[in-house]
Amino acid sequence: MTTLRPMVTHTPDPARIDALREEMIAELRKLGAIRTEAVEKAIRAVGRHLFMPEETPEKAYAAEHALITKRDENGVSLSSVSAARIQAFMLEQADIRPGTRVLEIGSGGYNAALIAELVGPGGEVTTIDIDPDVIDRAKKLLPVAGYGRVHALVADGAEGEPTRAPYDRIVVTVEAADLAPAWADQLAPGGRIVVPLRLRGLTWSVAFQRENDDLVARDFEVCGFVPMRGAGARDEHLVVLHDGEGEEVGLRLDEGQVDAGQMRKALVGPGAEAWSGVTLGLGLPYDDLELWLVSALPEFALLAATRAARDRGVVASWSRRGVATLLDRGACSFAYLTMRPTTPERKVFEFGAVGHGPKAARVAEQLVTQVRAWDRDHRGHKPELRAFPVGTGDRRLPAGTVLESSAFRFTISWPVGR
Template sequence: MNTTSPTSPEALRSAMVDQLTAEGSLTSDRVEQAMREVPRHEFVPAADLEEAYADQAVITKRAEDGTALSCASVPSVVAMMLQQLDVRPGQRILEIGAGTGYNAALLADLTGQGGRVTTVDIDPDVTHQAAKALEATGYGHVHVTTRDGVLGDAQDAPYDRLILTVGAWDLPPAWWDQLSVGGRLVVPLRWRGQTRSVAFVREADHLRSDDVELCGFVPMVGQDGEHHGTIDAGGHVTLYWDADQAVEAATLHAVLDQPKTEAWSGATVGPYDSFDGIWLRMTATEPGTCRIAADATAVQTGLCTPAIPARSPALAEGDSLAYFTVRRLEATEGIERRSELGATGHGPAGQQLADRLCAQIRAWDHDRTAQPAITAHPAGTPADKLPEGQSIDKTAVRLVITF
């Protein structure tokens, strides 16, 4: 006789995993089994059961201004990253960003009794709660320590697998030193205003990607390589760019007051089609790729109308700017209504930049599922030793993005 209530933790957990499997987020049998066994609700005790087993993040700590400092990640993203990590029984694993402890429990389940999981976090409140939850759920053998994740944890190195559950802007030397050659690093890496979960394989002298997926994470403390500044008098529109880019908000101030030009690519999308791959492709081809964010006032007044107001790709070059936009096409009876993708330009080179952005849209439209090759090389690697592609300089590494 089955006495499990439809709203019991077991039933809700089973339903969550069934949903992730049905929608294609969860494809690994081993990850599926781990997610069926580990009780997520025990790691987010302040959330109700429905929230604990919904496909959504659960914020567990906020700053005074409301900014999220720690959370339990979205289950579908957890599944995706664990599949990228490809944990094998008996492996040593380092997790940076202890969070609630839930992900460490899944890692412990995947690596088994012969393995070893270490999870670190810079916030002692976070590690205390994670250790408490891990102990209460039978995963007290996970090593939890409070330290700056940039330093990794040399105590159990070298690791076969290294995973970050916080957003990183750079790849510091400790992570390289503590990861075995042939090991895998999965990291939500930020460049040019967008974040991707990149699965890297460590070679002797560089890292190479073999999977790249869209994601978003609470940023790691202490990595401040992204700059930002407003470009209009009212402070309604903000640009975000990397430290290695020749972008100056002061030079672009009031550029949006200049006449605008539009360019349209001819590429169209339906209401549920993803187009985030355009931004990724731009980072491999256009050195001026950055992020633009417009608030409600900017959009309502027509000052700036990006496709997604809070985060859209843009091209900045000197005193000119173009940003990604979209327009709805007229409806045709019996056919799904579509939208055309394009760009809006401002400044002396605004039209040229808009045309270049549209060229990248068309390249994406030709093969919407293409993934780039991403390699990471130690900072200071000479240009003639890098592969062909767009080079992006960070403090510790040089990334090369190639389509």
């Protein structure tokens, strides 16, 4: 049985709303999520609290707060109003202009209203969702906020909405493990698709620009979203390695299978550490390292663990999303990325790897070898990411790593040298 979050409306003070909105905009500017005056103007114009009536104004205007609006019988999120930071940077990626036609896949209401502000009276916005409850909610909230002109329709996102195509922009607000052929078919020449794309378990918001017959990534950033449902759904595999009270550890796999019993045995056996000599300042991002490991490791997974599991010494790294992990299925071994402080002040950290299984030392060293390769050749650089229909031959693909999916082939090409 699914559960809808009840809408309990708060009665906010207009002056307080204005102050909270300005605080949120300032924070989004500081975070780099707002980069243009157009997106800032849209965020200032649309009342976010009107699309989150269940929340207090303080929560509605918190830059990193997302509202789960529907869960399944297991408590898994099915629909949400995304965090304002993510919505802002995806709109910046989309580069939506006045007068354009936009399709939003995955509805919540607020983001569609922001898009309506960006396209203006000469543009058109269509928002679709596979869930009638989600569309009913959007249809109730959009007119109240003054955006009744947005078309809100029940449809499977993988099919797009062909009756209103072509679209200058397609903005996907659910996690996808592939591009749907319908999106490419419904995209106008020179158009852009912005999609939270899952590649080997890690999700990036990618802005694909149509250039002739190619889809070329113009920008991508790490993000997290509710997974797509319907025809475009593709589940990950979770292999539970440890399940104590609050001390959960598991391997998330986007491809292939592992011997769960052997991997659990590997975790409780002796481990091996390897350290790279590569350091990072406290709080600095390393998205490009993660993408390098996605492209460089022959067998890739994510080790997801709770903080309690780390604190109890079950693992030496924690993340519910997961940290990059090298698998060696044949040897029933794996190694995951970790860090250690290099100074008492804990301001600088060194990357390393912890290996488990019969070949723990070997796989740990293999992982840190790739960390060193990233630091030597690719640190601070983003690769070129392209998408080609699945029938595209190898000779047409650029040099680099090829990640295969059901409908598209994705290539990751790193610049040579620094």
